[in-house]
Amino acid sequence: MYDFKKIESKWQQYWEENNVFKAYNNSHKPKYYVLIEFPYPSGIGLHIGHPRSYTALDSIARKRRMEGYNVLFPMGWDAFGLPAENYAIKNHVHPKDAVKENVKIFKNQCQRLGISFDWDREFSTTDPEYYKWTQWQFLKFYEYGLAYKAKKAINWCTSCKVGLSNEDVEHGRCERCGGEVVQKEKDQWLLKMSAYADKLIDGLDDTDFIERVKTAQVNWIGKSEGTEIDFKVADSDEILKVYTTRPDTIYGATFMVISPEHPIIEVLKDKLKNYADIKTYQMAASKKSEFERVELSKEKTGVKLDGVYAVNPVNDSKIEVWTSDYVMMGYGTGAIMAVPAHDERDYEFATKFDIPIIPVIQKITGNKATNESFKKSIVALVYNPKTDKYLTLDWKDKGGRLLIGGTIHDNEDPIDCARREIVEETNYVDLKYIRSTFPINHHYYAFNKDKYFEIEAVGIYFELLSDKKEDGHLDDDEVNCFDVEWVSKEVVEKHIKDELHKTVFEDLTNPKAYTGEGKMINSDILNGIDNKEEAIDKILNYIESKNIGKRMTNYRLQDWVFSRQRFWGEPIPMIYCDKCGWVPVPEKDLPVLLPDIAQYEPTDNGESPLANMPEWFTVECPKCGAKARRETDTMPNWAGSSWYWLRYMDPHNDKEFASQEALKYWGMVDWYNGGMEHATRHLLYARFWHRFLYDIGLVPTPEPFSKRTAHGMILGEDGSKISKSKGNGIDPIDIVEEYGADALRTYEMFIGDYELDTAWSMNGLKGCNDF
């Protein structure tokens, strides 16, 4: 039997002593850069998932070496952040000592797995020699106006007591601890990532990322092309700007909604008759956590701005202005024109607060023909609540089962028409009107008249109050042609085949906004157009010619909130001087080191622990020499990982973050692997950061990563997620002890679809061991 322990330790020692996996910076060979996301070195050591991606990319690295490439396959540590800080608080050690211990464990485990990393290039983001350059790059952002400090309502985790970026919030809760997130006004450093939205979308064309990663990025950036339109506030000089993607529906705007935080509320204070009510609503909205506010399927709430009207710029009609928390200040202009007929949210709101609804788009059913005759019709639905049945006419071979239809006479009210038709065809008279549909544009061919028709039809809903009947007068050609029958909902849905009647039934039993395309009505210059693009184009030209609005692109992506009220992160290298304002730390004074002895506990007042250390933050202003104060917030833990692949190219350089020769030689990372959980956060930050360095001429390529893959998770034997609390973890080093690294690595490659989560199986491991 072969002694894997002896063999593995012999060769691992040989590899280490002879630097077998070293990558060379001045090589004539073609380069190949393989990268795995560097881990956060926790105290527990590697988990069973790590060897999966490490082995996969190790195989790629090995293949490329055999093919004659100069392969760079480096490893390092992403060690700033909360876990080390919490560990330090608990055990009263400096986080940097905790990191040192954990790195030792991780490195040893990687070596025992036999991964072919080039250890000469190892570093940690917490090394001052490294974070000096993170700080240096931050100063570049500042120099180019992309880092700015602003008082802004940001996401605040009440449990971590720390500000969060948008990317750190998941379903309205803190991504790390699941705690409540509220909006809190704070002075924050931000990086202007929003300015890079288009570049981050377009740059994806230069990459070979797997599709789901690309989509995740595109969705996150959330580009939306629309229009900004000015609505005047009646009897004032104020203007409310709205953002909409459907300017074609503007004639149907029957009210406006502004976000509770909208500044115009203060401006219009004197006009408002219910200012106090609005204030109350505002307070309630601000106290709601992000989770509550974002929660779906909740009833709409809102308050009318009593005394204030806006003017629809296309038809000068005066419309009400409301405030509601379904409109967000952070997107678009914080105000919308509400078109209840054609937007589900506006419809819900209008229905609840009894605001008029004007349809401007007719749904089109049937098939259009040339030479159509036009008429107006009704389709009536009668419901008997006592029997839970609907009234239908069975026309047999002359049209099958239908609701009650009829043509509107000159100057006849549609509801009267419906009542008349019901009496004529069924004799029922004791009816209560409930509701109507929006008009529908229907096209059909009438066999009996050999004619094509275009009709404008309205569906009308009645409830039967009693069985009382009166004789109606039927047209001669209708006598004895149909049977009147009460049928169940199921029968209606199954047996009514006519498209118009089907549509009417659906719209009447489940009334909602119509968000599709159709024929424009009630819309002045747009009337008759039945193509959305054409309608949008026409109204846009009109709006622009009247100078009341312009085309506008909006993004979901926001600026990166870059301040954290924490100890264990890169200090932001800025100094505040009463006279000079914010002054960057001069390059020669970098890095700004973290103090060696400190309190790490976060404070309740939302300040960093560093704010309790005057001996650290008190400095001279680099500009005027007066007494000044360092920024005490630190960078988010995503900062250090936003450029680390560049440092691997030239890790010992103390003059630059990496030399231009090294950057040019290594170029893009050829193959980058990491978890799906980083598809929007780390990957977005990293691409943004890199693109900025490219724009200012510091790196040679616009995109950092060529190919990006994402591995699935390894689950416990029962298919459930591995977690500390369940105790179903598997220690890779235990497996290495018993079966050897080869068996473990082979099994992890055969365990299942690389992209998908897969359950661990001891049996499968044995199979690979036999193989």
Add this chain to the structure above:
RNA sequence: GCCAGUGUGGUGGAAUUGGUAGACGCGCCAGACUCAAAAUCUGGUGAUGGCAACAUCAUGUCGGUUCAAGUCCGACCACUGGCACCA
């Protein structure tokens, strides 16, 4: 709800431009070796029917194109991931 990806034996997965579906590995079954087991070696292994030769059916479902479809087209279903009161 919107966007994207994926569906082939018990299992991981093969199948170049449409051309013998299931290569190869694991597992399983049988045999050899052994007192016995493990390891190792040999053979078998999609399903159904048949003693057999063989036949029929099978690539998520239903249809279509074609001499020929896992592969191309259309509709749908399931699962996974992302986004979501985004105007």
